[in-house]
Amino acid sequence: MNQIKSWIRNTASSKSKMNNISKLLSYSVLALMAIIMILPLLWLINGSFQPSWQINADPVIWIPREWNTVRAGDSERKLYLWKMVTSPDEKQTEDVIQIGSRKYTSVVDAAKLQSVQSVPKDQLSEAIPVTENGITLNIRDWTTSEGVKKVVALAKDPEQENNLVVMELEGNQPAVSVYPLDQVNKGKAGKTSVGGYEFSVRQMEDGNQLIAIGPESELWVVGSPEIAKEARIVQSSQLGNKELINVGETQIPIYSVEGEPEDARFATIIQENWQPLMEQSLLAENAFVAQDADLSPEKVSQMFNGLEMTVRTYTPPDGGEPFDVVILTPGSTEYLVISTEFMDQLYAAPISELVEPGSVNISTLTYRVQEDFEKESRITPSALVGDIQDLAVIVPAAVVNRAQDVPPDQLSRSTRVKLNLNGYKKVLSLKLSGTPFYMFFVNSGYVVLMNIIGHFISCILVAYGFARFRAPGKNFFFLLLLGTMMVPGTIVTLPTYIIFRDLGLLGTMVPLWVRSFFGNAFLIFVLRQFFLTIPYDLDEAAILDGASRLQVLLKIIVPLSKPALAMIGIFTFWWYWNSFLDPLIYITTQKYYTISLALNSFNQLYSRSAGYYDRILAGSVLALLPMVVIFIFAQRYFIEGIQLQGIKR
DSSP, X not given: OHHHHHHHHHHHHHHHHHHHHHHHHHHHHHHHHHHHHHHHHHHHHHHHTSOHHHHTOSSOOOSOEEEOEEEOTTSSOEEEOEEEEOSTTSOOEEEXXXXXXXXXXXXXXXXXXXXXXXXXXXXXXXXXXXXXXXXXEEEEEEEETTEEEEEEEEEEOSSSTTEEEEXXXXXXXXXXXXXXXXXXXXXXXXXXXETTEEEEEEEOTTSOEEEEEEEEEEEEEEEOGGGGGGOEEEEGGGEEEEEEEEETTEEEEEEEETTSOTTOOEEEEEEEEEEEEEEHHHHHHHOEEEEGGGBOSOOEEEEETTEEEEEEEEOOTTSOOOEEEEEEEEOSSEEEEEEGGGGGGOEEEEGGGOOSOEEEEETTEEEEEETTOEETTEEOOEEEOSOOEEEEEEEEGGGOOXXXXXXXXXXXXXXXXXXXXXXXXXXXXXXXXXXXXXXXXHHHHHHHHHHHHHHHHHHHHHHHHHHHOOOTTHHHHHHHHHHGGGSOHHHHHHHHHXXXXXXXXXXXXXXXXXXXXXXXXXXXXXXXXXXXXXXXXXXXXXXXXXOOHHHHIIIIIHHHTHHHHHHHHHHHHHHXXXXXXXXXXXXXXXXXXOHHHHHHHHHHHHTTOXXXXXXXXXXXXXXXXXXXXXXXXXXXXXXXXXXXXXXXO
């Protein structure tokens, strides 16, 4: 008996363990499938909080981070910080800024060259760049009877056209080094003979005769971020003659600057193109179109906030006092101008920060506007005015007390974890042909609302008739209705389009919602099945009390059908909020675009510009948000509607 009891206990324990293991496996599989299903959504949301540079980063950066920067003096120009390894174990790093770049080339010291040979090209492989001990050489394989040798081509053999003069890498490595390209080019050109072959060389100041063999490489010159505190921006035309000075482990170019003391020298951190800007609101209020005849023929270049602008004198046609104006946008016979009194509000930004600006037309003139320009941490729609300026960020040479050359691949971005909200702020500032982004949400909301109203009115009435009325042939017509669900939507697209075209409704929003007032077969089916679950005794009791059929529907059937109606509302919202094909077919004016069509247009306009990826992802999340919120709050009714449809009491 005890053995039987023990066997029963062991069996029960074994079954319990198996049940637990089975549950664990089931939950694990469900969790894994849920993660796989939700992963694209998580990637989208995560990407919307990343800056544009991080979205395309290689290797991939998963956690949203902000690139640390330091301001260039008192300007709005930000300089990126880079992390440089300062210890052999790569555990210690320091932040640096790039203050230039320097090209290097691999060279051979002719005096240290041991031997060279002339080799037919067909015995040599293609050159492959190989880096060893910080020196990059174009290595070729030379197939000989003794085996394969590593060689470097130095020159063509002038006596044998199909031969190259090469040196073997083994034994000649001490002759190879890396030199700054600017120093090599400064050397005096000459000729030298090695092993009976003549080579072009550069005679250096230290007496070395160098044969430049390449390949060329570019190293970044980096320095302390403290340098940026003394930075300021000047016109590149103000830079004088270039000199090279030794700083730290490298050389940097320095310049005299027009207007500064003769002995003052400055180093350039960045030299790039900048675009003068002016707040769009200021331009809209104070700029005006002037005829060429009303402007003086003399054109004067004048500096405003360090930017060079063209100034002319404007004489009002009504005989007012002449005054000086700045040419913002030139034309053939008309000019967009503004009085010089407003030029203290002129500013500029690097061309690299201005991505795909929009256009604004005034009379025959067109000027561009960057709607999402960020100025002093706020979005300021800015007009692009005047000519592009070549500006340089300079610092006094005395503050550059240390610098060194570093291969770019040995530097990494200096970042910190931070959710980036700029994508959301800027996408809400974007405009499509003058239509602000939020209007596309309004358009989608209008389409969804009209379709929900149409479906509620038409589907409730038809479903009630099929569920409650006793009429001959009712089932046949119901089957005929269900049969329309089998017809692919693409088949009726063309006839529907022709109907709306003949009614003159193309280009309006009416085709996007009017069809919902004629019912939907699937939603009618869902409602009919749900209405069948409601006892007919309630109808009869209400009718006996004097209620009409419409009163029965509105006061009894509809209040009891909240789960089904919620499901219809969710389905309708889902279909028409995400609808793309119908708006694409019927909407021709951008001010009527729905959010899905607007996102597609933004993607086509800006996808080629990496600077807009954060806006596109943020816009996609905003478009998704209403659907998620509505489902969260209405999921109980939705699930109830799914469970109860088709159940007949």
